Amino acid sequence: MEDSKSDKFSILLPTYNEKENLPIIVWLISKYMDECGYDFEIIIIDDGSPDGTLEVAQQLEKIYGKDKIVLRPREKKLGLGTAYVHGINHASGNFVIIMDADLSHHPKFIPEFIRKQQEKDFDIVSGTRYLGSGGVYGWDLKRKVISRGANLLTQILLRPGVSDLTGSFRLYKKDVLRKLVDSCISKGYVFQMEMIVRARQHGYSIGEVPISFVDRVYGESKLGGNEIVHFASGLLYLFATT
Amino acid sequence: MYEAASRPCENHKVKKIINYFTYKKNMIKLLQWLLGLGLFMAAWAILLSGRFLVKIPEEQMLHVWLVPVYTLGTFGLACLSIIMYRVYNFNNCEAAAEELKMQIKEGKEDLKKRGFRFDEDTLQNADL
Numbered sequence: 001m002e003d004s005k006s007d008k009f010s011i012l013l014p015t016y017n018e019k020e021n022l023p024i025i026v027w028l029i030s031k032y033m034d035e036c037g038y039d040f041e042i043i044i045i046d047d048g049s050p051d052g053t054l055e056v057a058q059q060l061e062k063i064y065g066k067d068k069i070v071l072r073p074r075e076k077k078l079g080l081g082t083a084y085v086h087g088i089n090h091a092s093g094n095f096v097i098i099m100d101a102d103l104s105h106h107p108k109f110i111p112e113f114i115r116k117q118q119e120k121d122f123d124i125v126s127g128t129r130y131l132g133s134g135g136v137y138g139w140d141l142k143r144k145v146i147s148r149g150a151n152l153l154t155q156i157l158l159r160p161g162v163s164d165l166t167g168s169f170r171l172y173k174k175d176v177l178r179k180l181v182d183s184c185i186s187k188g189y190v191f192q193m194e195m196i197v198r199a200r201q202h203g204y205s206i207g208e209v210p211i212s213f214v215d216r217v218y219g220e221s222k223l224g225g226n227e228i229v230h231f232a233s234g235l236l237y238l239f240a241t242t
Numbered sequence: 243m244y245e246a247a248s249r250p251c252e253n254h255k256v257k258k259i260i261n262y263f264t265y266k267k268n269m270i271k272l273l274q275w276l277l278g279l280g281l282f283m284a285a286w287a288i289l290l291s292g293r294f295l296v297k298i299p300e301e302q303m304l305h306v307w308l309v310p311v312y313t314l315g316t317f318g319l320a321c322l323s324i325i326m327y328r329v330y331n332f333n334n335c336e337a338a339a340e341e342l343k344m345q346i347k348e349g350k351e352d353l354k355k356r357g358f359r360f361d362e363d364t365l366q367n368a369d370l
Contacts, residue, residue: 013303024345024346063356
């Protein structure tokens, strides 16, 4: 096994109007990473939030230091894929962790991801809501049925060998993430799906860790007709190209 | 296996089609499904013709005609029961939500001690 002490983990946090959540998520990440003694940095990519997320981030930078909090804001809202590229370009770690900044992904799982990665030197470790102790909080029956139905349909059509395709809480080797982002063109959470499906296609190894997904404590969570159409077209696109 | 077409021009066309349906020498999922469907149709056609391998009594032929319906029905039922089972067993992470709420409070207090300023808007939300 490699010496884990020399590993550094860059955590990418793309944000848009997350001023309530950002201090808490940073506090939690720092707490768990320090407890485990992992070297890390948090790269905050704010896409010009009008609510003052950037100002909050600057305060955090002062408290935690410039080596831990790296601010890489952008002028306006651009795609998720370009946010990742932007983040990777500024990441000094050899591993990159991507998570949502809205507290639905709990940083306590990051050390578990890292242990999983070291187990078999996985290229990617993906959080999963659908296995073992994984699950969700704050979803009604309808939401659960849609989620499970969409997941089963995806499993049947694409057979990706990964249980959670639309989740975005993952750890990547940095060069692997760079290659994947380059080969993916979808938007939104279909992008997450494409990343993991293409990862399999390229032959990267993927480990899974069960996570609990606590749906937005602050702010609104959305699942409308638009989302479903977006998902269906994404699924067909991957069905016909991978 | 790609040498089936003898004339060069057709060979090129076949290659083009194969390229379209493959990615890095693996069949794309669509092609795998079409292949599976084709095999199924072929087997069904053999049964329907009643000329090869098996002879099916006239009164059973209706069922042979209905094989796709039966297959789809069974598949649909299986999917439905899997979804129902999985929805029923979908963990509700109550404890995780509780823990997070506690940690939000804890985090805010700790950050304030370190000099972080939450604005009033946020303070109101803190009691959620």
